[in-house]
Amino acid sequence: MSVAVLRFPGSLDHESAARAVTxxxxxxxxxxxxxxxxxxxxxxxxxxxxxxYGDHLRPGAIASRAPVMDAVRRHxxxxxxxxxxxxxxxxxxxxxxxPGALRPNATLSFVCRQVELDVADPGTPxxxxxxxxxxxxxxxxxGAWFGDPSDARVVLRYAGENVLGSVDAVAGVxxxxxxxxxxxxxxxxxxxxxxxxxxxxxxxxxLARA
Amino acid sequence: MTRVVVxxxxxxxxxxxxxxxxxxxxxxxxxxxxxxxxxxxxxxLQLTGDDxxxxxxxxxxxxxxxxxxxxxxxxxxx
Numbered sequence: 001m002s003v004a005v006l007r008f009p010g011s012l013d014h015e016s017a018a019r020a021v022t023x024x025x026x027x028x029x030x031x032x033x034x035x036x037x038x039x040x041x042x043x044x045x046x047x048x049x050x051x052x053y054g055d056h057l058r059p060g061a062i063a064s065r066a067p068v069m070d071a072v073r074r075h076x077x078x079x080x081x082x083x084x085x086x087x088x089x090x091x092x093x094x095x096x097x098x099p100g101a102l103r104p105n106a107t108l109s110f111v112c113r114q115v116e117l118d119v120a121d122p123g124t125p126x127x128x129x130x131x132x133x134x135x136x137x138x139x140x141x142x143g144a145w146f147g148d149p150s151d152a153r154v155v156l157r158y159a160g161e162n163v164l165g166s167v168d169a170v171a172g173v174x175x176x177x178x179x180x181x182x183x184x185x186x187x188x189x190x191x192x193x194x195x196x197x198x199x200x201x202x203x204x205x206x207l208a209r210a
Numbered sequence: 211m212t213r214v215v216v217x218x219x220x221x222x223x224x225x226x227x228x229x230x231x232x233x234x235x236x237x238x239x240x241x242x243x244x245x246x247x248x249x250x251x252x253x254x255l256q257l258t259g260d261d262x263x264x265x266x267x268x269x270x271x272x273x274x275x276x277x278x279x280x281x282x283x284x285x286x287x288x
Binding site: 057058061062065094100101103104105106107108144146147165 | 224225227228231272273274276278279
């Protein structure tokens with residue numbers, strides 16, 4: 001019910017992420033990266049998009065070593081839900097909580113556009129309530145997933161054009177247990193008809209239910 | 211004080227779009243002999259204490275390089 005929305009220096013999308021949690025019926029609380037514990041009663045963790053630490057070294061690399069991440073690791077190890085969006089996905093990969101790494105887009109450009117995604121694995125809490133194909137935006141420069149798809153639980157793939165140049169068109173992956181998931185596209189920007197799509201709501205419903 | 215230079219490079223087989231873009235630009239400038247360009251990162255560390263090379267290697271393993279996509283080398287410059 002209570003979703004901890006992490007904030008690192010350079011996080012940008014925490015407000016839209018928190019709004020999406022609220023729209024799905026949950027309660028969102030911001031948690032600063034220097035905290036060593038999650039607030040009492042935290043049932044799910046959300047790492048939002050942005051450019052933590054200015055993307056220095058590698059996107060997500062420095063944030064993945066922040067004090068709060070030990071608490072996130074404990075939460076995940078206990079089976080708690082953890083969702084990373086865009087920079088949050090990069091942080092989770094750098095933290096070793098998700099397989100793979102995010103590389104610069106094949107086009108070497110910032111890609112900002114609406115994309116279609118296919119749900120490759122509806123068996124996780126996050127993807128259970130999603131339509132088989134969803135329309136959400138991407139906006140990033142380093143979103144090309146690199147890794148071994150046979151060794152990862154791929155949950156989302158780009159339908160049609162592989163816009164960022166990911167291995168196997170991967171848009172999102174989960175851990176083996178399915179309680180930690182990351183994706184480069186932004187479902188929090190697809191939760192209201194005014195945004196052109198409500199296809200992302202199901203992901204936040206999972207967090208709100210936790 | 212010891213100076214240690216760490217070089218981090220994208221692994222073979224990992225797409226290096228930056229290197230590809232520079233290779234294309236060099237070709238357009240008439241440098242037709244360039245068959246490949248790969249771009250990495252040089253990190254200069256000033257270290258005190260024993261075993262600067264071992265320290266630098268541990269830093270690479272823990273933060274400076276991502277073993278999935280990057281290789282590193284460490285040179286102690288004294």
